[in-house]
Amino acid sequence: MYSPPQSLDNEAILALARQTIGTEAAAVQQLISGLDAGFAEAVRVLLQMEGRAIVTGIGKSAIxxxxIVATFNSTGTPAVFMHAADAIHGDxxxxxxxxxxxxxxxSGTTPEIKVLVPLIKMMGSKLIAIVxxxxxxxxxxADFVVRATVEQEACPNNLAPTSSTTxxxxxxxxxxxxxxxARGFTPQDFAKYHPGGALGKRLYLRVEDVINPNVKPRVAPNSSLEEVILSISSNLLGATAVLDGDRIVGIVTDGDLRRLLQRTHSITGVVASDVMGHSPKTxxxxxxxxxxxxxxxxYKITQLLVTDQGRYAGMVHxxxxxxxxIVG
Structure with missing residues (x-):
């Protein structure tokens, strides 16, 4: 039976939380001094394997x-999870x-592990123990041992897997x-395995994937103000490029138009080159x-002109x- 629940004030709760974190942090810190040739050899055999890493365990270790399988797969090491109990029943x-x-x-002594290990060795597979x-x-x-030694679980009863699973x-x-x-795994490689969400998009989504290639607002330097306004309004990008032939010479934004009206009440004869911003960002x-x-x-701007090998290709807002x- 469970004991009656204890009444803990805030300080007692925080003290217990600090103790838990401290115990687990100490266990992790001790791993550094426990690293040895077994760890390095485990890395080498995983690096040189022709197949996959089959990662297994029982209970909390299985979780x-x-x-670990998820981390391996996302960083270039093919891996598959196999539950130790299911393994001896068909898996x-x-x-x-x-x-x-x-x-x-x-512990390295659970019944399922004792049954499983000889079967793995009979199959000729190398065995790495994280124990x-x-x-x-x-x-x-095991052929290789990675030390994950803990002296004390964070559990006050020293029972629930806490420090050991950490x-x-x-x-x-x-x-x-x-x-x-060791594999030289790059951000581009990472992107291949993480195509979804903001993280993946930051790594693979390109400007050409975002813009509408059929929407290229543009006017000539001598285009009238009416033509400029029509180009900005019809394309809903808040700006239009100013091109002299195929050469980008400027940009007119809706902000440029507002500033023009603040400077003068007479806009007769005004053309794009009179109001455009020079050397636009591309x-x-x-x-x-x-x-x-x-x-x-x-640059505190909301549009960029897009170029394809130097030629105007559109606008990104x-x-x-x-x-x-791609951003929060």
Missing amino acids: IAQK LGIIQPGDVVVCLSK SNVESYLAQQ TQLVMGDALAICLLK IEAEALAIDAFNLMER VHDLLREG
Whole structure:
């Protein structure tokens, strides 16, 4: 039976939270001194494997294994999760020639692990153990041991997996980052695996993907003010490019028109070249959309003229970028 709930004031709650965080932080800090050749060898075998990393565990370790699989896959190391209990009931077929098995366990002595390990070795797969007890059955049978030793769980009863699962997670991240670095994994590679959401769009979405190629507001330097206003209004981009032939010579924004009216009440004979801004900011169509946004931010503007190998290709508005969700 559960004991009656204790009444904790705010200070007691915060003290317990600080103690929990401190215990787990200390466990993570101790991992640094525990790093040895076994970790480096594990990185090398994962880097050189011809198949995938099969990451397995039981209980809370299985949940951490799933996160490690997600991190591996997103950083260039192909990985598959296999629950240790399910493995001995049919899922062992997940393991294929060339795969490397990564097994997570605090004790290294659970019944499922003891059944699973000999089967893995019979299949000829290399076995990496991420384990707290380096004297355990799992550690003794593994080809490579990654130490995730903890002296104390953050749980006051020293029972609930807390510090131990945190250290497993951290060691999994350490493996993933070492593999990422060894593979020369680039932001462009990262983008291939993260096409959704703002993060992915920042890494792959280009200006040419955002603009409407059929909307290219433009006037000539000698175009009348009426023609300028019509070009701005009809294209709903708040500006129009001023082109002399194929050469961009300026831009007229709706702000330029407002400032003109503040300066003078007579607009008779005014043409585009009288009101345009010279040397407008441009960006190449193949540039990343996030670079266009950053350029607008830097110069406090809302439009950029887009060029394709130097030729006018359209206009991108800050609203186009916000609509794509590349910024919050």
